Amino acid sequence: MAKSTTDLFCDFCGKDRAHVEKLIAGANVNICNECVKLCDQILGDQKEKPREESKLQDLDPHKIREHLDQHVIGQDHAKMVISVAVAEHYKRVYKPPKNLELEKSNVLLVGPTGTGKTLLAKTIARYLDVPFTIADATTLTEAGYVGDDVESVIAKLLDKSDYDVTRAQQGIIFLDEVDKIARKSENVSITRDVSGEGVQQALLKLIEGTIVRVPPQGGRKHPNAEMIEVDTTNILFICSGTFIGIEDILKNKSDHTSIGFQSRLKKLTIASELYEKLDQNDLTKFGLIPEFIGRLSTIGILNELTQDELVRIISEPKHSIEKQYQWSFKIDGIELKLPIDAKKAIAIKAEKLGTFARGLRQIIEKVLLPWQYNAKQLVAEGVTELVIRPETIDKGTDPVIIREDSTKTNRRKVEN
Structure with a gap:
């Protein structure tokens, strides 16, 4: 016996007629538009599996x-x-x-x-x-x-x-x-x-x-x-x-x-x-x-990585450490620069510690942490760029800070 129109509800999710956009009624069962969409997604996922397996084949x-x-x-x-x-x-x-x-x-x-x-x-x-x-x-x-x-x-x-x-x-x-x-x-x-x-x-x-x-x-x-x-x-x-x-x-x-x-x-x-x-x-x-x-x-x-390889690891991979930190600072409005001499300092330190590639992120994280913490305040003060130097890595000295009012000449001096 079919259900009366006053007590129609979806037999799959239990929602009544008033809480769904459409309700498809059968002889003794009803299904709402949301459950139909879910079923379609499940069937679609099952169709995609053979394509995933074909790559492995x-x-x-x-x-x-x-x-x-x-x-x-x-x-x-x-x-x-x-x-x-x-x-x-x-x-x-x-x-x-x-x-x-x-x-x-x-x-x-x-x-x-x-x-x-x-x-x-x-x-x-x-x-x-x-x-x-x-x-x-x-x-x-x-x-x-x-x-x-x-x-x-x-x-x-x-x-x-x-x-x-x-x-x-x-x-x-x-x-x-x-x-x-x-x-x-x-x-x-x-x-x-x-x-x-x-x-x-x-x-x-x-x-x-x-x-x-x-x-x-x-x-x-x-x-x-x-x-x-x-x-x-x-x-x-x-x-x-x-x-x-x-x-x-x-x-x-x-x-x-x-x-x-x-x-x-x-x-x-x-x-x-x-x-x-x-x-x-x-x-x-x-x-x-x-x-x-x-x-x-x-x-x-796998052999021990050379200093040159450690330098390359910092910047060359598709999801390199340098790209990740540059993205983070860019979100706050600061351009982060790691010149080659700073990268070499990071590589030398990782080699001395014996951590090699595993230690690169830790070294960079330690150096950049206070600047990440104060990033928004720096932007409010007009800072647009941070340039990491070897001394920043080795001695913990501040990076070069460039502000909006810095001249192009000063910027070229820093970058060179």
């Missing part, structure tokens, strides 16, 4: 590398390695051969802190438009111990995917500081290693591919609770670490030890040269178990 390592070049300075070897690894991974996912089983190839990035390991992974995920999450290996423990069990990283990825299992299963997990879960020695321990070798063992199946049961909406596991099943087979794992001390292992190799394609290790003193000689045996000696290393067959090496 035909990835070109050169195009991936070109995108990385817009955001990451230097690290040519690591860019090439990760571009090929990502293209091959999704090729295996979307174009699997009929009579050939392809092994999953995850990535290990090795290099000092502040060289761009995390940025590479983030940039790749943005380019691919896939869910991405970062997990710290040092916080992971075996199931049953205090801390996050290894399956928690899948729960984080699922959360980033808005609990869309299909999207989560083609996402990327960045597992940082895997060098910190190395066992303490090469000898197999008979005691329980909760946060070292034990975690490596727990990660094996996860990285290789298994079904993980995750509680919905970030809840806790419970025997009677409904769980979401996630297949990790097609999730790309990018692991990274600084591996402090591994250079000693490399230096101790004899001149007659063969590495890779029958090459010989010479007396090397530069860290970048040492890292280029890194192989899986060295990682085993460092404390990673062979089975875990075997799941990370693609190794990318």
Whole structure:
């Protein structure tokens, strides 16, 4: 029996006739114009998914590398390695051969802190438009111990995917500081290693591919609770670490030890040269178990950044630090200038601190903070430009302040 006109309401959202623009009435059900619009959006989103997947089906390592070049300075070897690894991974996912089983190839990035390991992974995920999450290996423990069990990283990825299992299963997990879960020695321990070798063992199946049961909406596991099943087979794992001390292992190799394609290790003193000689045996000696290393067959090496590269990082990337701060000051009405000598001072300071690219923003933030705080007051006083000098970076002296009444001659002197 149809509803009377006095009690008509939308059967989907519950709004009555007086509170919606239009109400479409059926035999025993009604729907308002707002719910129709929502349904149309849902159907439209579903139609767009095949187009997103088509990008993953035909990835070109050169195009991936070109995108990385817009955001990451230097690290040519690591860019090439990760571009090929990502293209091959999704090729295996979307174009699997009929009579050939392809092994999953995850990535290990090795290099000092502040060289761009995390940025590479983030940039790749943005380019691919896939869910991405970062997990710290040092916080992971075996199931049953205090801390996050290894399956928690899948729960984080699922959360980033808005609990869309299909999207989560083609996402990327960045597992940082895997060098910190190395066992303490090469000898197999008979005691329980909760946060070292034990975690490596727990990660094996996860990285290789298994079904993980995750509680919905970030809840806790419970025997009677409904769980979401996630297949990790097609999730790309990018692991990274600084591996402090591994250079000693490399230096101790004899001149007659063969590495890779029958090459010989010479007396090397530069860290970048040492890292280029890194192989899986060295990682085993460092404390990673062979089975875990075997799941990370693609190794990318990142070198310490030079001063010139640090200077370029300040201004050249698409979303560089310089552009971000210039935008912030421009909103308040001030033009911020960072001459090349000031950028060199910032780069030298970051290098001395050992923070490299990671420390650039902190150095600039510390210098500009009081000027950001007083920006509106400066504008009211007629200030139009701030020019950062090396002394501003090194000694904390004030930048050059240019006001509306400054002559063009004085401006040219400052800029030169």
